[in-house]
Each structure stands twice: as structure tokens, then as C-alpha cells.
Amino acid sequence: MKLKFTLLFAFIFSTALLKAQDSLMLRKIYDEELVNGQCYANLHYLCKNIGPRLSGSPNAQKAIEWGKKLMESYGFDRVFLQPVMVPHWVRGAKESGMIVIGNNRIPVAIAALGMSVATPADGITADVIEVHSLKELDTLGAAAIKGKIVFFNRPFDPRFIETLRAYGTAGDQRFAGPAAAAKYGAKGVIVRSLTESIDNYPHTGTTSYDKDGIKIPAAAISTMAANQLSSLLKQKGSSPVQFYFKMNCKTLPDTLSYNVVGELTGTENPNKFITVGGHLDSWDLAEGAHDDGTGIIQSVEAVRLLKVLGYQPKNSIRAVFFINEENGDKGGEKYAELAAKNKEDHIAAIESDLGGFTPRGFGFSGASPAFVQNINLKWKKLLEPYDADRLTAGGGGSDIEPLKAKSPGIVLIGYLPDSQRYFDVHHSANDVFENVNKRELELGAAAIASLMYLIDQHGLN
Numbered sequence: 001m002k003l004k005f006t007l008l009f010a011f012i013f014s015t016a017l018l019k020a021q022d023s024l025m026l027r028k029i030y031d032e033e034l035v036n037g038q039c040y041a042n043l044h045y046l047c048k049n050i051g052p053r054l055s056g057s058p059n060a061q062k063a064i065e066w067g068k069k070l071m072e073s074y075g076f077d078r079v080f081l082q083p084v085m086v087p088h089w090v091r092g093a094k095e096s097g098m099i100v101i102g103n104n105r106i107p108v109a110i111a112a113l114g115m116s117v118a119t120p121a122d123g124i125t126a127d128v129i130e131v132h133s134l135k136e137l138d139t140l141g142a143a144a145i146k147g148k149i150v151f152f153n154r155p156f157d158p159r160f161i162e163t164l165r166a167y168g169t170a171g172d173q174r175f176a177g178p179a180a181a182a183k184y185g186a187k188g189v190i191v192r193s194l195t196e197s198i199d200n201y202p203h204t205g206t207t208s209y210d211k212d213g214i215k216i217p218a219a220a221i222s223t224m225a226a227n228q229l230s231s232l233l234k235q236k237g238s239s240p241v242q243f244y245f246k247m248n249c250k251t252l253p254d255t256l257s258y259n260v261v262g263e264l265t266g267t268e269n270p271n272k273f274i275t276v277g278g279h280l281d282s283w284d285l286a287e288g289a290h291d292d293g294t295g296i297i298q299s300v301e302a303v304r305l306l307k308v309l310g311y312q313p314k315n316s317i318r319a320v321f322f323i324n325e326e327n328g329d330k331g332g333e334k335y336a337e338l339a340a341k342n343k344e345d346h347i348a349a350i351e352s353d354l355g356g357f358t359p360r361g362f363g364f365s366g367a368s369p370a371f372v373q374n375i376n377l378k379w380k381k382l383l384e385p386y387d388a389d390r391l392t393a394g395g396g397g398s399d400i401e402p403l404k405a406k407s408p409g410i411v412l413i414g415y416l417p418d419s420q421r422y423f424d425v426h427h428s429a430n431d432v433f434e435n436v437n438k439r440e441l442e443l444g445a446a447a448i449a450s451l452m453y454l455i456d457q458h459g460l461n
């Protein structure tokens with residue numbers, strides 16, 4: 001009896017001690033970040049000295065070189081590039097669009113969708129047909145669609161609390177709408193911007209054509225322009241409502257590019273990895289501040305924080321700047337391919353790609369209720385003082401997704417910031433440094449570093 005009691009007491013005492021150690025370490029991480037954080041200055045450099053960095057562009061190459069130098073300057077144990085071929089799409093001269101009703105021409109804000117083909121040199125003018133879903137397009141069929149410009153105008157569903165879900169359910173219009181409309185003989189496609197905000201900024205993003213299908217030009221139009229066009233279509237005046245647009249984009253040959261990887265090598269398990277990343281590439285309309293400048297900056301900052309606090313990880317800890325998330329995912333695929341080839345055992349991969357807003361917590365991809373319950377029992381209390389304690393099922397990220405197939409046993413984790421403002425700026429000219437809050441960015445970096453520390457110390461099972 002006595003021995004049992006002593007063992008139980010020792011267990012309780014050591015658990016409490018561990019908790020106290022963890023709690024102290026998290027406090028140190030937050031103090032270091034909030035007093036000496038380098039996120040904001042790094043993001044400023046990336047946005048203002050480099051700027052837009054779409055895959056294959058000279059700016060993307062500049063950002064790669066800058067990222068490598070930054071990691072080297074922090075004294076990480078290993079810093080290296082992973083070569084990968086990426087698509088190279090360019091917008092060309094700025095596009096233009098107009099609503100045309102008889103002699104009346106109303107200019108509207110448009111932006112070519114990523115990977116779209118150009119219009120003919122003198123543009124396209126055609127009658128407009130408004131639809132709200134791919135299903136409606138199928139119902140209307142070629143008889144109604146042929147020769148027209150299809151206008152996809154389904155707005156975000158405001159009932160979703162997490163805006164990412166609204167984006168997910170409206171997104172098919174942009175990813176798949178142009179390819180679907182082309183099958184019915186449409187001349188072009190315009191898509192309501194994927195945002196809830198009503199403003200005059202078009203939000204671009206990639207579209208995907210069928211491999212052997214007809215490629216028709218496709219553009220995003222601002223939500224204000226979409227509302228105006230929709231109400232004009234309802235008025236049924238004497239002249240038909242037409243749309244004119246001209247775009248000069250094209251796809252150049254694939255280009256050699258790179259992921260940037262920085263590592264603190266594990267002291268006990270150098271071949272086990274905990275990775276955090278975001279994507280280095282960004283759309284060409286702005287500075288890619290929230291998408292995904294904040295994600296890569298938080299990733300490198302999380303690793304820097306552990307290093308600067310003198311923490312010696314048991315497992316190898318990596319920050320990865322993935323290339324080409326926006327229009328091809330080639331960087332994420334390459335990272336997973338190399339991880340399998342080099343027999344790297346990935347315990348967990350975290351992605352920050354939902355903006356640099358106030359932290360809420362983390363989502364664990366495909367997690368069972370038992371896993372979620374366990375992780376909350378272990379860590380919720382530790383993260384609670386920092387308001388980053390929402391640990392839920394679901395989450396992940398496009399760059400880390402390919403790791404799932406190549407690294408059995410890996411847990412994919414999405415960093416979850418508040419989602420209400422992300423789509424105000426996402427893929428638009430508004431995605432600039434000025435729209436990032438210093439403190440929110442820093443709190444996110446500290447939350448990610450804290451989770452990496454906890455995973456490194458205690459594992460995920």
C-alpha cells in the first residue's frame with residue numbers, strides 16, 4: 001500500500017512539475033515575442049522592399065533569397081532550398097471591363113483570374129447571363145449559354161460564422177465555373193469576387209481549366225460591380241445588357257523555383273520533424289501581407305523564438321516557406337515528395353495561411369473526438385491565458401496537405417486566427433502591410449511557437 005501511495009504521489013508531483021515547466025516556457029515565449037519580436041519588421045521588409053511575388057516572377061526569386069538569408073542570420077542549424085518547377089502566369093497590361101447598354105458604357109473594376117487565358121486583342125463583347133451555381137448552369141445548358149458571357153453571382157453565405165466556410169462554398173464558381181461554362185459554348189466568364197465586403201476591389205484567385213477542354217477568359221469583378229450588373233439585368237430595358245472585357249494575361253513556360261527550409265536539428269530524434277510553414281508566393285495585385293506574408297513570417301519567428309530562448313528541441317523543428325500555393329501547389333508537393341524520399345518521419349505539420357489576425361487556436365485535421373478531448377485536457381489550460389486555446393477538429397492547409405499521403409502518422413494542424421476580416425483583403429489590392437496589426441501578428445507567432453514546444457515535449461498521442 002505504502003509503495004503504491006508513494007508512486008502515485010510521485011506521479012502527481014511530476015505531472016504538476018511538468019505543467020509548471022510548460023507554463024513557464026509559454027510565458028517566456030510570449031514575453032520574448034511581445035518585447036523583442038521581429039515579425040512586424042520582417043513583414044514590413046517583405047511587403048515594402050519585395051512586394052507581390054507570384055510564382056516564377058523575379059520578385060518570387062528575391063523573396064526566396066531574402067528568406068534564406070533571414071534564416072541564416074538567425075543561426076538555424078540547417079538552411080537549404082528545395083528546387084521545384086512552378087507555373088509562371090503573368091497578368092500583362094492591366095485589364096479593363098465595362099457594362100455596355102446601347103451607347104451607355106459603365107467602366108467596372110475587374111481582375112483576370114489566375115491562370116486565365118487572354119481575350120482577343122480587341123476584347124470580347126457579349127450578352128450577359130447571370131447564374132448562381134454550377135447546377136443552374138447545367139440546367140440552362142448550351143441553348144441559353146452559347147455565345148454569352150456567364151456571370152457567376154452567388155454571394156458568400158453570411159450564416160457561416162467561420163468565413164473560410166463561406167469561401168469554401170462559394171469558391172466553386174471561381175475554380176470550376178469558367179471550365180464548366182466553356183463546355184456550353186460561353187465566350188467568357190465573370191465571377192463575383194469571393195468576399196463579403198461590398199467594395200470596388202476585384203479579388204483574383206486561380207481558376208482551373210479542364211486539361212483538354214476549351215479555355216475561355218475569366219475575370220473577377222468587384223462586389224459593387226456585381227450588384228450593379230445584377231440590378232441592371234433585372235431592369236429589362238430596350239437594349240440588352242452586355243459586358244465588354246479585355247485581358248492580356250498569359251502562361252509562360254514553367255520556371256525553376258524553390259521552397260526555403262530552416263531547421264533546428266533535434267537533440268534526441270534528429271530524423272523526426274515538427275514543421276511549420278506558410279506560402280512564400282502571393283498574388284500580384286498587392287503585397288501578399290495577410291496571404292501569406294504573415295504565415296511565413298510567423299513560421300520563421302516561431303523557430304527563432306525557440307532558438308533565442310536557448311531551447312534545444314528533442315525533435316527537429318523546421319520553418320518552411322512553400323512556393324506556389326496560389327496557382328499550383330508545386331512547393332507543397334515537392335516538400336512531401338522529398339520527405340518521403342529522405343525517409344523523414346514527420347510528427348506534425350502546422351500551416352499558417354488564414355491571415356495574421358487575432359489568434360483563436362488550432363485545428364487538427366481529421367481528428368477524432370477522443371483526440372480532441374485528450375489534446376484539450378493536456379493543453380487547453382496552458383493556452384487559455386493567451387486566448388489561443390480553441391483546439392478543434394478540422395484544419396490543415398494546402399501546403400502541408402500532400403504530407404498526409406507521404407508521411408503516415410503525421411498530424412496536420414491549421415493555425416486558426418479570427419476569420420472575420422480575412423476575405424476583406426484576400427487576393428485583392430487591399431492585402432497590404434498597413435492592414436496587419438502588429439500585436440495580432442506577434443500573438444500568433446507566440447501561439448505557434450508554444451504549440452511546437454508542447455508537441456516537441458509531449459508528442460501528440
Ligand SMILES: [Zn+2]
Nearest residue numbers: 279291292353
Ligand atoms: Zn494563402
